Amino acid sequence: MASDRRTLLADTAITVLADTGMRGLTHRAVDRAAGLPPGTTSAYFRTRQALLTALVRRLVALDQAELEETGARTPVPRTVGDLTAGIAALVEARLTGDGRRRSLARYACAVESAHHPELREILVPHENQGRRIVRDFLAAHGVTDPEDRTVTLLTCVDGLVFDRLVHGGSVRAQEIHGLVTAALR
Numbered sequence: 001m002a003s004d005r006r007t008l009l010a011d012t013a014i015t016v017l018a019d020t021g022m023r024g025l026t027h028r029a030v031d032r033a034a035g036l037p038p039g040t041t042s043a044y045f046r047t048r049q050a051l052l053t054a055l056v057r058r059l060v061a062l063d064q065a066e067l068e069e070t071g072a073r074t075p076v077p078r079t080v081g082d083l084t085a086g087i088a089a090l091v092e093a094r095l096t097g098d099g100r101r102r103s104l105a106r107y108a109c110a111v112e113s114a115h116h117p118e119l120r121e122i123l124v125p126h127e128n129q130g131r132r133i134v135r136d137f138l139a140a141h142g143v144t145d146p147e148d149r150t151v152t153l154l155t156c157v158d159g160l161v162f163d164r165l166v167h168g169g170s171v172r173a174q175e176i177h178g179l180v181t182a183a184l185r
Helices: 002-020 027-034 040-044 048-073 080-095 097-112 117-123 129-140 146-167 173-184
Strands: none
Touching: 002 027, 002 040, 002 048, 002 097, 027 040, 027 048, 048 080, 048 097, 048 117, 048 129, 080 097, 080 129, 080 146, 080 173, 097 117, 097 146, 129 146, 146 173
16 A cells, blocks of 8 residues: 555656756645645655656656567558657657656656756666567668667657656657668668
């Protein structure tokens, strides 16, 4: 039961952070948003840092699960168009609904991690099926440094997501196609 409650509070904290920003993330705000009595969140996470750490761990777990699931159900890309379409689908998921909330929370946590190295260690990109698909595609197409190119490509895609969260709009397939093509050079 306690782990279920901790998960509920971490999930709620992600939503609070996405909706109100870092300054709005308080124990009371999480209690309110979760519909729980005042003091519940602080009983599970005594400090704001403990709450933030739990939020980041949950965020990474959700992101990893999404990337593993997406990678498992996505056919292996054979062409630039295939890889572009796969990345575009992930980008769309990151810009809408729960994916948007997680993206907003992730970027807020990334900025916060500049002051809290323990958060940075949790946020470090992990190996997952999505990353493997990109790396394998680049290697199969003759890229001599597929690991570095994968990191660069996915970082650029992440930048497009960040830009659209801040400025609005969507990421066009042509933009992703250009990044994939550049990674193959």
